[in-house]
Amino acid sequence: MVATNAVLHHREASAHARRVTDLAPHPHRADREAAVHVLLAQSSLIASPFIAIRLLLGSALRALMFLLGKDFNASGDEVKAVLSVALHPKRLAESRHRIHQTSTEPVSVVNSLRPRLAWQLRQTFEALIGIASTSESAATLSVSAGETGPTDGESDYLDVSSSGLLKRILWRPSVIMVLSLMVFAIIATHALWWGDGVLQGGVLLPTPDGATDLWDMYTQGWHDVGPGSSTPAPPYLLTLFAASAAFLGKSALVVQIVMLLGLAFAGWAAYFTLRGVIVSKPVRVWAAVMYAVLPSVTGAMTAGRLGTVIAAIAFPFAVRSCVRLATSTASVRRAAGTALLLSILIAAIPLFWLIALIFALALGITSWRRDAQGSKRLLKRLAIAIIGPVILLAPWSLQWFVQPVRCLIGSAEHNLSDPDLSPISVFLVHPGGPGMTPVWITAGLVVAGLLALLRRDRSMQIALAVGLSIVGLMFAILQTIVMVTPPGATDAIRPWPGPATLVWGAGLILAAALGADGLRQTMGGASFSLEQPLAVVVTVIAVLTPLGSAVLWLPTAADELQKAPASAVPAFVAADSVGPQAPRTLMLRQAGAGQVLYTLLNGPGAVLGDADMAPPGDVWLPLDADVAALASGRGGSEIAHLSGYGVRYISLVRGTSTDLIPILDGEPGLRRLSSEAGEVLWGIDGVTSRARLITDGVATELDVVGGTPEFMAAVGVGTTPYLDQKIAAATTERQLVVGELANSKWNAVAIDQATGEETSLEPVTLQGALNWSQAFVVPKDAVHVRVTFSQTMRSLWMWLQLIVFIVLVVLALPARRVDEIDPDVEGSGFPAEAVRHE
Incomplete structure (x- = not known):
């Protein structure tokens, strides 16, 4: 068979959808099938199985990419091409036979012509670096001006720039800025990078070591917090879980990097997102650095x-x-x-959903009044952007509508707020709390942001930036006025206005940057007026503001955080707490005259996320009374009540006033176990296990399944099952006390030893000190009981989240687009004068 150049040319063109041919109705499929067939036919007998597996996996991945790119035809062609080759092994065998009969050179002679993996990885790396550093030209390969014509294939492996890749990267303003911020952050927090233990302190709880622990915490329907809680887990745990995948599951390392280098990442984010908005690179650098050292950011760190x-x-x-x-x-x-x-943002701070909702309503109303018919597309997009996160983050997000106070409080960040914070401080971009610089240091930012409104040629953009900042200021001032009771607490507190102040400061920075961008050229051709010296003064103050903020924050950067062991109790208590009976520990701390704070501890210590999953506040009222009686030394029934909660140990936190020591030493039913380095530990006599079996008023300790000690230390006692134990028969009915907060999703069954038949146990509410706990009636002849917590509803919510996430990701991905130059079209390819006959 003779094939002319024209036929080959048209065959190649048809594969790229520039020709229509009756011989191949599906050119992409035919092209891919031919490529797979040729590659397998030319491979050696030993290598062919491995090549076949690689092609199969590669085709599956390509089909998935086409599917995500919304090119369903190409995805189907990819699968059908591989299947066509696999279903016709006879054709492949015939091709291999012909090649074996006619080949004069081995296939290895062409391997050097294929692009090397290192070169492909380098191209990918350069493209990613270009995107991350906001370089407009780095996404494509640069071409040296010294190239005057066609070169051989070896030139493809030469350095594409005389200055070298590393030098080109390091000399970009964005890279210099980010590296400088990183060095500054490392210097400020140098004491927190080394040493044993886990980063903790302030409002930050220790992070579990493994990413799977975060996943288990998020997927659990029941959380081992306090006496037990069914409060949905915060979705920022899922964000950290995803980030931990890039660090081989080291979630504690991820939290450490985010916390200690947070200002550098924030500065990079600001610089990256200002591309195309702010032309001047010095102005962009100033805006990014100012955003990175905002008191809301440094105070949060x-x-x-x-x-x-x-x-x-x-x-x-x-x-x-x-x-x-x-x-x-x-x-x-x-x-x-x-x-x-918005889902990532709202998962961290719910307040941002309210801010987004306000802007969506304002934009929707304005558009509707201007053009009711034409605004439908905009309203549809706004609905997806606002309602999408609520559905994706459900059921956690649904709590906002039942308890709106959650939007003002945030993710357990209300502690360490300044109760005496004034609206003036918030106006000067200071939310109060640890890590604050003097309030006057950011006055220049406020002045620069508001004076930007005087620039007329960008009045609309600057007005929008100031409008955004004013919304944040309104919420920040509101948080300095109101007193709210956090879910899971009984006392009202003042919320920390840091996130709202962040919006206020970010809006001012954007307004000031818009006002300064191109201002030199604008004023250069204008006659002298008061505006020129005023602009110079404001510019100098604005430039000095981030420098002053950084220098003044440096001494206080590591005041609250520390590296310490994750366990808050002695080693033998920690080991007992993850044992079969899983006893609890009551931690006491005297905060002032007549005020005692306590924590009901499960396992060795609290972990990240526990504060967001606390049970309702009214659950703590009986414990409040017991702790108050314990601290007063009245010697009543408080010890019996505490043992009913599964409390086996009472610990006085190190550094607390010693006034409580003689009171607790004289408490009946308590015995001192240890006293070391200011930390005193007592033990409670009697039955102190969580689960217990009560027969004729006498309690017997039961063991819980719990899980492995590592699982119990990080996540808590497992509930599938919670308890699975054989018991002795009795002459009367008994009560099985679960030792967890009563909830309708607890289930208990009695298992027949002979047949394995399960009989559901009837729930019962006990009287007295155990009325808080879930309990069941156990028949007198039951000898095997099992207790579980139903995960059905939690599983349904997880499936809903997965479906919504996949839908949003597929919608957000760009559609596949192929822009190819057709050499047959006039004006494409090489110019006519560059082609000549030899």
């Missing part, structure tokens, strides 16, 4: 407010996406991407 640090990194991306969503060219893809970004 000092106090261990992980949610605010995550929000500071995600906020610039969410704002940029929201602004693009409001344009007339925005699509459903943009709305889905915005919903995903």
Whole structure:
């Protein structure tokens, strides 16, 4: 068979959808099938099975990529091409036979012509670096001006720039800025990078070692917090779980990096998202550095407010996406991407959903009044962006509507707030709390942001930035006025206005940057007036503001955080707490005259997320009375009540006043176990296991399944099953006390030893000190009982989240687009004068 060059040319063109041919109705499928067939036919007998597996996996991955790129035809062609080769082994065998009969050279002679893996990885790395450093030209390969014509294949492996890749990367303003911020952050927190233990302190609880622990905490329907809780886990645990995948599951390392380098990441996020908005690179650098050292960011790092640090990194991306969503060219893809970004932001700080809702309502109402018919597309996109995160984060997000106070409080970040914070401090971008610089240091930022309104040629953009900041200021001032009772607490507190102040400061920075961008050229051709010296003074103050903030924050950067063991109790208590009976520990701390604070501890110590999963506040009222009686030394029934909660140990926290020691020493039923380095430990006599079996008023200790000691230390006592134990028969009915807060999802069954038949046990409410716990009636002849907590509803919510997430990701992904130059089209390819006959 003779094939001319024209036929070959048209065959190649048809594979790229530039020719229509009756011989191949599906050119992509035919091209892929031919490629797979040729590669397998040319491979050696030993290598062919491995090549076949690689091609199969590669085709599956390519089909998935086509599917995500919404190119369903190409995805189907990819699968059908591989199947066609696999289902016709006879054709492949015939091809291999012909090649074996006619080949004069081995296939290895062409291996050197294929692009090496190192070169492909380098191209990918350069593209990613270009995107991360906001370089407009780094996404494509640069071409040296010294190339005057075609070169041989070896030139492809030469350095594409005379200065070298490393030098080109390091000399970019964004890289210099981020590296400088990282060095500064490392210097400020140098004492926290080394040493044994886990990063903790302030409002930051120790992080479990493994990412799977975070996943288990998030997927559990019942949480081992206090006397037990069914409060949904906060979704920022899922964000940390995903980030931990890049660090081989080291979740504690991820939290340490985010907390200690948070300002550097926030600065990079601000610089990256300002591309295309601020032309001047010095202005962009100033805006990014100013954003990185905002008191909300540095204060959050000092106090261990992980949610605010995550929000500071995600906020610039969410704002940029929201602004693009409001344009007339925005699509459903943009709305889905915005919903995903807002989900990350809202998972850390719920307040941002209220801010996004306010702007969506304002934009929707304005658009509707202007053009009711034409605004439907915009309203549809806004609905996806606002409602999408609520559904994706359910059931955690549904608590906002039942308890709106959760939006003001945030993710357990209300501790360490300043009760005497004034609205003036918030106006000067200071939310109060640890790690604050003097309030006057950011006055220059406020002045620069508000004076930017005087620039007329960018009045609309600056007004929008100031409008955003004012919304944040309103919420920040509100949080300095109101007193709220956090879920899981009984006392009212003042919320920390850090996230709202972050919005206020970010809006001022954006307004000031918009006002300064191009100001030199604008004023250069204008006649002299008062505006020129005023602009110089404001510029000098604005430049000095981030420098002053950084220098003044440096001495206080590590005041609250520390590296310490995750366990808050002695080693033998920690070992007992993850044992078969899983006893609890009551931690006492005297906060002042007549005030005692306590924590009901499960396992060795509290872990990240526990504060967000606490049970309702009224659950603690009986314990409040017992602890008050214990601290008063009245010698009543409080010890019996505490043992009913499974409390086996009472610990006086190190550094607490010693006034409580003689009181507890004289308490009947308590015995001192140890006293070391200011930490005193007592033990409670009697039955102190969580689960117990009561027969004729006499309690017997039962063991819980719990899980492995590592699982119980990080996640808590497992509930599938919670208890699975054989018991002795009795002459009367008994009561099985679970030792966990009563909930309708607890189930208990009696198992027949002979047949294995399960009989459900009837729940019962006990009287007296155990009325808080879930309990069941056990028949007198039952000898094997099992207790579980139903995970059905939690599983359904997880499936809903997965479906919504997949839908949003698929909608947010760009559709596959192929832009190829057709050499047959006039004006494409080489110019006519460059082609000549030899």
